[in-house]
Amino acid sequence: MASIPTSTRAWIVANYPKGLATFTTSDDKNATFKLVERPLPALGPEQVLVKTLFLSNDPAQRVSIESSISPERLYRPPVELNAAMGSSGLGEVIASTASSLPQGTIVFAPLDWTEYAVLDAASCQPRNPLPNGLSLTHYLGAFGGPGLTAYYGLVVVGEAQRGMRVVVSGAAGATGSMVVQIAKNIVGCSQVIGIAGTDDKCRWVESLGADICLNYRSATFEEDLVKATDGFVDLYFDNVGGHILDLMLARLKRNGVSVACGSISAYNSQEPTVLKNYFQVITMRLSIRGFIVLDYLAKAKETLEIFVRAVQDGKLKISNDNEQVVATKFEDVPRTWLRLFEGANTGKLVTKLI
Structure with a gap:
């Protein structure tokens, strides 16, 4: 039996x-992220030691380290200095004091940028x-935060209905690509227009069901947008x-809705x-509706059941094409995350630790 680690590397x-x-x-004192080694605490009651297998890369993680926004205006506390960079991920339980999570269980958990984590079960x-x-x-x-964000933002917040015409920016991303499919194949929108950053990405978005990208x-x-x-x-x-938001304020019908999911163009x-075109919010009686998917987690189980049925019915195309899994040494975890801001990924960007 392999020995249980007593310390972990972490990106703080x-x-x-x-x-x-x-x-x-x-020892670059000005760098945002620094690689350190830290001791792991002993397991307490109802706790597990988890080895990180995969990390989620999300544009909103950039907001969690943005010092120009008052913490009281964020939807969750920012990452503190000298704390591990926040991230959810998939890991394997390698030691446990919780009968509900025996050794070998694969879990979704707040692993942060660490190789190992001691967590409450x-x-x-x-x-x-x-x-x-x-x-x-x-x-x-697709079956995690991006998929739930797409459904909640489109169907609940945006109140999308059959026959509507919808535009989706970031349509080749993890959330946008799900919005395209949900709008066209589950809601039944009459026209779905995607916006993406390369011709190849646009053709992929069209293969998912967009009428044009x-x-x-x-x-x-x-x-072309007009x-x-x-x-x-x-x-x-x-x-x-x-x-693009500015352009779209001039392309919405009277009483049209802009669902504010993200603003990746401004994060850095x-x-x-x-x-x-802000004045058209007034003249055209437009609504801009911000939302956070955390408000919708109580509905996660039933929404994922909708997705499972949609996959089985051929209404959702979920395959390797929907994600980009990047094999990454722990030393390069930030480098893979930064690909989000280069427009390098199609679908969900996932870090696979090797």
Whole structure:
């Protein structure tokens, strides 16, 4: 039997970043993330020692280390300095004092950027096999927070209905790609228009069910958007904020809705977002509706059951194409996370520790 570790490597938040985060494995005192070794506490009653297998990479994690926002205006406390960078993930229980989570159980848990973590059993959720032999990593994407975010934001917050016309930005991302499929194949929206960052990503989004997907890096993007939204649209699912949000305020119908899910275009910027079309919120009686998926967790089980049925009925396309699993040495965990802000991933970006 392998010995039980008494310490773990961890990536801590050494400094809050100004712009794009940086990392170091040495003594760079200005880096955002620093690699350290820390002792592990002994297991107490109803606790488990978990070995991290996969880490979830999410744009909103950047907000958790943003010092320019007052903590009281965030939806959860920011990561404290010298604490491990926050992240959920999948891990294997390698020691346990909890009968409900025996050794060998695969759990979804708040593992943070650590190799090993001692956690209360109550904070760990065992994960069973998914339909069609799908990888358990989809519990970090389509069957996890991004999938729930897509359904909650579109159906509950946005009140999407059959026959509506919908635009989705960040449509090739973990959440956006689920919004496209839910809108078209579960809700029954009449037209779904995606926005993504490359032609290849756009073709993939169209393969999921979007009627058309526009490359926002194209020289003709603004003209293409006006043409695609001729007659205006009912709902805009916003994952990016910034200039595209501004453009979409002028493309919504009267009483249209913009669902504010994310603003990745601004997460690493020190410049304020300027909305030149903001006055149309008034003239067109528009609604901008912010939301946090944590408010919806009580409905997670029944929503995931909807997804399972939709996969079985062919309404949701979930496969290896929906995620990008990057084999990563622990020394490179921040490097893989930073790919989120390069537009390098299609679907969910997952770190696989090797």
